[in-house]
Amino acid sequence: MRSTATRAVATFAIGFLSPVLLAQPGPQPTRQGGSWTQEWRGEAQPARRVEVRSIGRVSVRGTDRDQIRYKLITQGRVSRGEKWVPVVFHESGILMERRAGGTVAMTLRNPVCGACRVNFLLEIELPRETGEIDLQTTRGGIEVREIAGSVKARAIGGSIAIDEIGGSVAASTAGGSIRLGTIGGPVNCTTAGGSIELLRSGSAMLRTSVGRIRATSVRGDLDAETGGGSIEIGRVEGTARARTGGGSIRVSEAAKGMRAEAGAGDIWIGKASGTLLLTSGAGDIVAALQDGTVLQDSMLETSVGSIVISLPESLALTLDASIRLAKGLHGIVSEFPSIQVRRSGRPFGPFSEEAAGTINGGGSVVRIRNGVGRIEIRRQE
Numbered sequence: 001m002r003s004t005a006t007r008a009v010a011t012f013a014i015g016f017l018s019p020v021l022l023a024q025p026g027p028q029p030t031r032q033g034g035s036w037t038q039e040w041r042g043e044a045q046p047a048r049r050v051e052v053r054s055i056g057r058v059s060v061r062g063t064d065r066d067q068i069r070y071k072l073i074t075q076g077r078v079s080r081g082e083k084w085v086p087v088v089f090h091e092s093g094i095l096m097e098r099r100a101g102g103t104v105a106m107t108l109r110n111p112v113c114g115a116c117r118v119n120f121l122l123e124i125e126l127p128r129e130t131g132e133i134d135l136q137t138t139r140g141g142i143e144v145r146e147i148a149g150s151v152k153a154r155a156i157g158g159s160i161a162i163d164e165i166g167g168s169v170a171a172s173t174a175g176g177s178i179r180l181g182t183i184g185g186p187v188n189c190t191t192a193g194g195s196i197e198l199l200r201s202g203s204a205m206l207r208t209s210v211g212r213i214r215a216t217s218v219r220g221d222l223d224a225e226t227g228g229g230s231i232e233i234g235r236v237e238g239t240a241r242a243r244t245g246g247g248s249i250r251v252s253e254a255a256k257g258m259r260a261e262a263g264a265g266d267i268w269i270g271k272a273s274g275t276l277l278l279t280s281g282a283g284d285i286v287a288a289l290q291d292g293t294v295l296q297d298s299m300l301e302t303s304v305g306s307i308v309i310s311l312p313e314s315l316a317l318t319l320d321a322s323i324r325l326a327k328g329l330h331g332i333v334s335e336f337p338s339i340q341v342r343r344s345g346r347p348f349g350p351f352s353e354e355a356a357g358t359i360n361g362g363g364s365v366v367r368i369r370n371g372v373g374r375i376e377i378r379r380q381e
Contacts, residue, residue, distance in 0.1 A: 035075055035076065036075070036076050037073065037074070037075045038073075038074045038075075038092065039071060039072070039073055039074075040071070040072040040073075040074065040092065040093045040094060041069075041070070041071050041072075042069075042070055042094060042096060043067050043068060043069045043070070044067070044068045044096055044098070044104055045067065045068070046066055046067060046068060046126070046127045046130070047068070047098070047102050047103060047104035047130070048101075048102035048103070048130070048131045048132065049101070049102055049103040049104070049130075049131060049132040049133075049134070050068065050103070050104050050105075050106070050124075050126060050130055050132070050133050050134070051103060051104070051105040051106065051133075051134045051135075052105075052106045052107075052122070052124065052133070052134070052135045052136070052137075053105075053106070053107045053108065053136050053137075054106075054107075054108040054120065054122050054135075054136070054137040054138075054140075055108055055110055055120050055137060055138050055139055055140065056108075056119055056120030056121055056122065056137065056139055056140040057120070057121050057122070057137070057140040057141050057142075057143075057158070058122045058124070058135055058137045058140065058141075058142050058143070059121075059122070059123045059124065059142075059143045059144075060124045060125075060126060060133060060135065060142075060143065060144045060145075060147070061123075061124070061125055061126070061144075061145055061146055062125075062126055062127065062128035062129075062130065062145065062146035062147045062148070062164075063125045063126070063127065063128060063146075064127075064128060065125065065127065066127055067125075067127070068104060068124070068125070068126055068127075069124070069125040070094065070106065070122065070123060070124045070125070071122075071123045072092075072093065072094055072108070072120065072121070072122050072123075073120070073121040073122075073123075074092045074093075074118065074119075074120055075118070075119045075120075075121075076117065076118045076119075090111075091109060091111035092108075092109055092110075092111050092118075092120075093108075093109050094106055094107065094108055094109065094122075095107045095108075095109060106124070108120060108122065120140070122137075126147065128146055128147065128148055129148045129149070130147055130148070130149050131148075131149040131150070131167075132149050132150050132151075132152075132167075133147060133149065133150070133151045133152065133153075134152045135151070135152065135153045135154065136153075136154045136155075136156075137154075137155055137156070137158065138155075138156040138157065139156070139157060139158070140155065140157075140158045141155055141158035141159040141160060141161070141176060142155050142158065142159075142160045142161070142162075142171075143160075143161045143162075144161075144162045144163075144165070145161075145162070145163045145164050145165075145181075146163075146164045147164070147165050147166065147167075148165075148166040148167070149165075149166060149167045150165070150167035150168045150169070150170075150185065151165055151167070151168075151169050151170070151171075152169075152170045152171075153169075153170070153171045153172075154171075154172050154173070155172075155173040155174070155176060156173075156174050157173070157174050157175050157176065158173060158175075158176045159173065159176035159177045159178070159179070159194065160173055160176065160177075160178045160179070161178075161179040161180075162179070162180050162181070162183070163179075163180070163181030163182060163199075164181060164182055165182070165183050165184060165185075166184040166185070167184060167185045168183075168185035168186050168187070168188075168202075169183050169185070169186075169187050169188070169189075169201070170187075170188045170189075171187075171188075171189045171190075172189070172190040172191065173190075173191045173192070173194065174191075174192050175191070175192050175193045175194065176191060176193075176194045177191065177194040177195045177196070177197075177211070178191050178194065178195075178196045178197070179197050180196075180197065180198045180199065180201065181199045181200075182199055182200050182201075183198070183199075183200065183201035183202070184201075184202070185201070185202050186201065186202040186203040186204065186205075186220065187201040187202070187203070187204040187205065187206070188204075188205045189204075189205070189206050189207065190207045190208070191207070191208045191209070191211065192208075192209050193208070193209050193210050193211065194208060194210075194211045195208065195211040195212045195213070195214075195229070196208050196211065196212075196213045196214070196224075197213075197214045197215075198214070198215040198216065198218070199216050199217070200216055200217040200218070200219070201215075201217075201218060201219070202218075202219050202220045203218065203219070203220030203221045203222070203238060204218045204220070204221075204222050204223070204224070205222075205223045205224075206222075206223070206224045206225070207224075207225050207226075208225075208226045208227070208229065209226075209227045210226065210227050210228045210229060211226060211228075211229045212226070212229040212230050212231070212232070212247075213225075213226050213229065213230075213231045213232070213242075214231075214232045214233075215232075215233050215234065215236075216234040216235075217234050217235050218233070218234075218235070218236045218237065218238070218240075219237050219238075220237065220238045221236075221238035221239045221240070222236045222238065222239075222240045222241065222242075223241045224241070224242045224243070225241075225242070225243045225244070226243075226244050226245070226247065227244075227245045228244070228245050228246045228247060229244060229246075229247045230244065230247040230248045230249070230250070230265070231243075231244055231247065231248070231249045231250070232250045233249075233250070233251040233252065233254075234252050234253070235252060235253040235255070236251070236253065236254050236255060236256075236258075237255050237256070238255065238256050239254075239256045239257045239258075239259075239274070240254040240256075240257070240258045240259070240260075241258075241259045241260075242258075242259070242260045242261075243260070243261040243262075244261070244262050244263065244265060245263045246262075246263050246264050246265060247262065247264075247265045248262065248265040248266045248267070248268070248283070249262050249265065249266070249267045249268070250267075250268045251268070251269050251270065251272075252270045252271065253270060253271045253272070254269065254271070254272045254273070254274075255273055255274075256273060256274050257272070257273065257274030257275040257276070257296070258272045258274070258275075258276055258277070258278070258287075259275075259277040259278075260277070260278045260279070261279050261280075262279070262280040262281065262283055263281045264280070264281045264282045264283060265280060265282075265283045266280065266283040266284045266285070266286075266305070267280050267283065267284070267285045267286070267287075268285075268286045268287075269286070269287040269288065270288060271288055271290050272287060272288065272289055272290060272293070273289070273290045273293035273294065273295075274293065274294065274295070274296060275295075275296040275297065275298050276289070276298040276299070276300060276366075277298065277299050278299070278300045278301070279299070279300075279301045279302070280301070280302040280303070280305065281302075281303055282302070282303055282304045282305060283302060283304075283305050284302070284305040284306045284307070284308075285300050285301075285302050285305065285306075285307045285308070286307075286308045286309075287300065287308075287309050287310070288309070288310040288380060289309070289310065289311055289312060289315060289380070290312070291312035291314055291315070291380070292312075292314070293312075293315065295315060295316075295317055295363065295364045295366075296364050297364050297365045297366075297367075298364070298365075298366045298367070299366075299367045299368075299369070300366070300367070300368045300369070301367075301368070301369040301370070302369075302370055302371065302373065303371040303372070304371055304372045304373060305370070305373045306370075306373050306374045306375070306376070307368055307370055307373070307374070307375045307376070308375075308376040308378065309366070309368065309376070309377055309378070310378045310379070310380040311336070311359065311377065311378070311379065311380055312380045313359075313360075313379060313380070314360070315359060315360065315363075316358075316359060316360035316361055316362060316363035317358070317359050317360075317362065317363045317364055317365070317366050318357075318358050318359075318362040318363060318364070318365045318366070319339055319355065319356065319357055319358070319359070319365075319366050319368070319377065320355075320356050320365060320366070320367045320368070321339075321354065321355040321356070321367070321368035321369075321370075321375050321377070322352065322353065322354045322355070322368070322369060322370070323352055323353045323354075323370045323371075323372075323373065323374070323375055324352050324370070324371050324372065325351075325352065325371065325372045326343075326351055326352060326353045326373075326374070330374075331343075331351070331352075331353040331370075331373075331374055331375065332353045332354075332355045332374075332375045332376075332377070333374075333375070333376050333377070334355060334357075334376075334377040335377060335378050335379045336357070336359055336377060336379065338357045338358055338359060339355050339356070339357035339359075339377055340355065340356060340357050341353060341354070341355045342354050342355070353375075355368075355375070355377070
């Protein structure tokens, strides 16, 4: 009776506990020059969620196979004789654990070998319909493509490249670039130093301490910020915010309002609707409002430079513009007769100018402020 109970408990434990599978090594280590190489391979049944903790470069690709497969390449360089080589390859490999809730966890076994230099490359194939991937690696980059679900990728020093993802993407690196292709859901990207490029996505939050930001198409809201570098944006279907400590900002189309701040650099907005809040510490500002836009109170301001705004004749607004120190014979030029310009100052010295008036009976207020430079108010062709 006791033996039967013991077997029952053991059976329950086996079913409840998460099994751990070790990688099966391939051929014996091979040596080329001063380095040794070993391949480890393994596979498992698919899972809703896959978690990876590794060292070195990690590459993940979705396939039509209904299995998880991986290959780990371990490479070590002989620096203190060859005695440590068998130990390193024996202790390396992948621990694969199936957890409750439909998660498969893959963890790289990092051998301890003192001053030895060991590099890892982990290549993983997953069913394309995998619902969620959570990746983290040190001393290497991450590449993911062709996955229907969501992706979380964290690199402790290394670049990240992600493409053809059906769900959301959250990517961060302590140092390196981030390249995103076609992403079906929202995007949240942060790098401590490096450029960010995005082809298309849902809403997007893009942050870099130093580096350029480029995004071609964002279906929702956009929030882009760099401590130093240019920002180039194509079309944003939601609201858009862009900020750079030093560099230019260029946006082709902002469908629901635009806020741009440049510490020192030009701002160019090709086509915008809604509120415009554009500020440059030193640089030109060029902006065009769309015909039929629902305009709200807006502000365009620079300390030094030119401000050029193009307005559709059908738009109803109230304009209030001023230059503290006007540049040239005419500091403010307006193609709308209803906008009146007034100059003040000495005839042959510095002068300031103000312009005020309404278009189509007035409406939301557009304020334009320039410290030193020129203001042009143009009719949109």
